[in-house]
Amino acid sequence: MREKTVFITGGAKRIGASMANYFHTKNYKVIIHYNQSKKEAENLSRELNAKEVDSCHTIQADFSSKESIDYAISSFYKVSDKIDVLINNASSFYPTPLQDATEDEWRKLLDTNTTTPLFLIKGFQKGLKESEGCVVNISDSLATRGIKNFSLYSGAKGALETLTKSLAKELAPEIRINAVAPGIILWPENEEIDDEEKTNILKKVDLGRVGDPADISSAVYFLTEANYITGQTIRVDGGRS
Numbered sequence: 730m731r732e733k734t735v736f737i738t739g740g741a742k743r744i745g746a747s748m749a750n751y752f753h754t755k756n757y758k759v760i761i762h763y764n765q766s767k768k769e770a771e772n773l774s775r776e777l778n779a780k781e782v783d784s785c786h787t788i789q790a791d792f793s794s795k796e797s798i799d800y801a802i803s804s805f806y807k808v809s810d811k812i813d814v815l816i817n818n819a820s821s822f823y824p825t826p827l828q829d830a831t832e833d834e835w836r837k838l839l840d841t842n843t844t845t846p847l848f849l850i851k852g853f854q855k856g857l858k859e860s861e862g863c864v865v866n867i868s869d870s871l872a873t874r875g876i877k878n879f880s881l882y883s884g885a886k887g888a889l890e891t892l893t894k895s896l897a898k899e900l901a902p903e904i905r906i907n908a909v910a911p912g913i914i915l916w917p918e919n920e921e922i923d924d925e926e927k928t929n930i931l932k933k934v935d936l937g938r939v940g941d942p943a944d945i946s947s948a949v950y951f952l953t954e955a956n957y958i959t960g961q962t963i964r965v966d967g968g969r970s
Contacts, residue, residue, distance in 0.1 A: 731758040731784055734809045738762040738792075738849070739819030741770035743915055744867070747942030748816060748949055749785070753777050755950060759785045760805055762819065764792070792819065792845045802852040812856040814953050817846035817889075818867045822917070825881040835881050842885035847892060850906070858903040863959075865949045866893050868910040870966035890962050897960030905959040907952045912966020914940040935968025 735752045739745045740761035746769070749759050759777060763770035770787045777785035786808040790801040805812065821841040825834050846866055850857075857864065869876075872886035890908055897906040913934060916922055922930075931937060948965045952958060964970045 731756055731781075733813040734758040734760060734811055735814040735816060736760045736762065736805055736812055736853070737816045737818055738845070739764075740816075741766035741773060741787075743918075744911065744942045744945050745818045746773055748818065748946045749773060749777070751943065751946035751950060752814070753780070753784065757814070758783075758809060760809060761785065761787045762801060763787060763789055764819070792841065795848060798845060798848045798852060802849070805853075806856075811860055812853050813860045813862040815849060815853050815857065815862070815864045816867070816949060817849060817864065819845065820867065822879075822882055824878040826878045827880060830881055838881045838885045839888070842882070843888045843892060846889060850896060850900075854900065854904070858900075861903050863905040863907070863953055864896075865952050866890075866906070866908040867945075867949075868893075868908045868962060870910040870912040870964040870970045872910070874970065893962060894960045901959060905952075905956070907958060907960065908962040909945060909948045909952065910962050910964045910966070910970075911945050912940060912964070912969045914942055914945060914965075933969055934966070938967065940965065940967055 735757045737745055737748055740749045741763040749761055753759050761770050761774060767789065774785045774787050788801055788804045790797045792798055819841060821838055850864055866889050868890050869886045872883045873890060876883045893906055893908045900906060913930065944965050948963055
């Protein structure tokens, strides 16, 4: 019987899947949200349930509207009667040079990186208060410093970190809210980066190497256990920031 439950948005692959596996090993019931990664979500759920029956469930939602967010929350409570940890990991990331940036791109990046986490926190507020649970938002270690050609994305992630601080004050003492800001953990899926460029990027990392998804998972888990930490952003980036 798993006593605690975690809801991970964007939990089907990459860092999200790592967190799902990590929390499962810590005896959490894992609820995985996905949008388009149905195959990956179902495979991961099958693997975790093979280890223990009814220890993992999946929820599909595109988070394109408030109704979609509400649907995800109601679907969560159909498979779990309580929530202990909310991890806002789902994100969108792509370049938007200013001369070509559109209002639609701004709204999409703001919605996925900031608006959805905000309304998920609001929707789960009652449940998190009852369990004295916590929220961990996933940011980006360079966002608040600014990223060339990614100004809209950086602005959205910067807003998420400010939201983390403000809601930590507003929802204390029952609910703690923190953030983890990854550095170079996995190279982007849809962006070609040659070896020379990778080498130049890694020269800016004090530890001189790419991180591992487990580095993020362990940092997130640490924040769920650190009962006297709230309103903080931990940058897990090998010293790059």
